[in-house]
Amino acid sequence: MKCKHFWHKSTLLLLNITKALKVITIFTLGVTLSTFTYADVILHAFNWKYSEVTKKAQEISDLGYKKVLVSPAYKSTGSEWWARYQPQDLRLIDSPLGNTLDFKEMIDTLKSKNIEVYADIVLNHMANESYIRNDLNYPGQAILNDYSKNIDHVNTLKLFGDLTENYLSSNDFHPAGCITNWGDAGHVQYWRLCGGDGDTGLPDLDPNNWVVEQQKSYLKALKNMGVTGFRVDAAKHMSNYHINSVFNDEIKKDMHIFGEIITSGGSGNGSFDNFLAPYLNDTDHGAYDFPLFSSLRSALGYGGSMNQLVNPGAYGQALPSSKAITFSITHDIPTNVGFRYQIMDPVDEKLANAYILGRDGGVPMIYSDHNESNDNKRWQDYYKRNDITAMVKFHNQLKNHTMQVIAFSDCILLFKRDHAGIVGINKCNNDQDVWVDTATHNLYWYRNYRDVLNTSDVQYVKTQWHKFTIPSRNAKMWLME
Known part of the structure; x- marks a missing residue:
């Protein structure tokens, strides 16, 4: 609307x-x-173990949250938070955050408290394992060997497919090559995300029929378990053809889907015009409202004016309400060197929260981590900070008030x-x-x-x-x- x-x-x-x-x-x-109309607040339980979310279900409910976004659920290894964004196998859930059984218990427990579960998903690439092997077979022979040692247990974690064999090969990836032109949509969507110093990057998936069917099977499995929303990670790096091929009508039905496309402004900004605007036009998904976030930073910052927040959407500096996920901080901003300039002054961040939780537009999201960014625990237990919970209360009690x-x-x-x-x-x-x-x-x-x-x-x-x-x-x- x-x-x-x-x-x-x-x-x-x-x-x-x-x-x-x-x-x-x-x-x-x-x-x-x-x-x-009224939109429930999403708690982004960033890098929380699924068992921790389960344990805190009653508290989360008592604080007024109705939706919880959890970190990617599939096979991944490594203790660092970013390892969760390097999938090894979509056919089962098994990572330091928990396994399929933990994930299902979390969904059922939250559902009993009338709380929905959103899943963060990664469909653009697979894990960068060039440092340990030279092939593009996933999950790879080493992991298949581990599966075979305890195949009965592994099969209890299965979402779909045959876990005795690889399900991806070199035929399912774009040719190797790192993104160099970040302003060109084709280059950003076809080439790899690389880390420099000779890194060959995250293997970029080709949306052929086989890949699309595997990804659809994964999303259907999560939906059947009770997931009601998807956050599409790295949507900027996927073609809209790929996105629309995966998210068919069956998967989209009764689901809230939104993409992560980081921009530094709204209409007229290159990153908005080249990436976010086409995504919103060519799909029926929502997205993080980075245009509004930019308006907030500008208005609250030195030399800014609060009149920028009277009606930013009228000037293309905020997304339409029905499309917008609003926020004052996301996990990408403090944990990535290139985006840390967007961290607001703590007082400005509080004022921004009052704006997004006080207004009636968009779906507000509150981020809460375990100090993965090493910022003196600034966002650790953020979800239950007194001012945040008071603002959520205000938001919840004013449903349908324009x-x-x-x-x-x-x-x-x-x-x-x-x-x-x-x-x-x-x-x-x-x-x-x-x-x-x-x-x-x-x-x-x-x-x-x-x-x-x-x-x-x-x-x-x-x-x-x-x-x-x-x-x-x-x-x-x-x-x-």
Whole structure:
């Protein structure tokens, strides 16, 4: 569903109010930015063991999460987080995160708590094993030998196929060669991701009929186990022909599918125009909303203005609500040197979270790791940090309430969710007062609006004009009681 914009000229006011020796000039308006309905928050349990997710199922439910995205489930080895993105065999689940039995137990446990499971999937390439062998047979003879030693147990982990033989050969890969032109879609989608220093790269799969059928069998097996969503890793490196061949109507039915295509902006940005826009146009999938993320970084950063966040989608700087996965951090940003410049100041990140969890557009995703990036545990247990859980509560209680912007300036953005909640975000270093015409903006009188981030802050609305104060470098999320 695309955003609809209703500008009410009659409510466009320029207020210049002096109150308690403080003068603030702001624009106030009534803008309905979206008719997007309620979307549940996704917890990205990055690199968590499946047994850990199972163990924490009740806690995850209590905190308000309704969906959990887990790391790739197939045969992979190696203790590093990035080894999970190097598949050796799609026909069974067996990695340091757990096996098929652990994965199924996790799905069943979460389902009993009314929580859905999303799976991170890798279809572009296979594991880079050139350092131990010269062939492109997968899973390879060494792994097949290991299977044969305990074939009865291995078969209990099987998703599909015959585990006594390889299922991929050199005929199933593009020729070797590293990506050198990152602005050319054909080059990015046909050649290999390489690490430098003579690395021959991740073997790039050719979407021939055999490969596509194997990948479809894998996705069907996960779906039959109870998975309800797929995150398509490295979608930028796959042709849309490949993606559409794998994701047929049977697989897409009742599934939420979104791709990971990293861009540094929205419309007009080369990475958006060459990769993300064609992906959204040629498939019916969603995607990470990197255009909105770029808008957030720009607006909250030095020299930016909060008016950039009034309606970024109108200028191609945010994805349509029905397509967008919104976020303030993803696993690729802190764990890859080339993307670390996108890490926000911690306070700006908190304000960004208030925006994505306070608004009504897109599907918010909260990332939580085990300090894989070595950032002083910044995102470890992030999912249960007090401010995050309070914002999830705000988000969950305002289902089906649309968003209307009340006021904005370079420093602040104030918007409401119909009559039921108000969000104020202040990026500047001094407190900001905003006087709001509660009659025009349909805020209920003689009701408390309590800030979920600081529950001692209660706004009791009882007159036509009410002053909302947003402290410096802070956010307020007032929920009507």
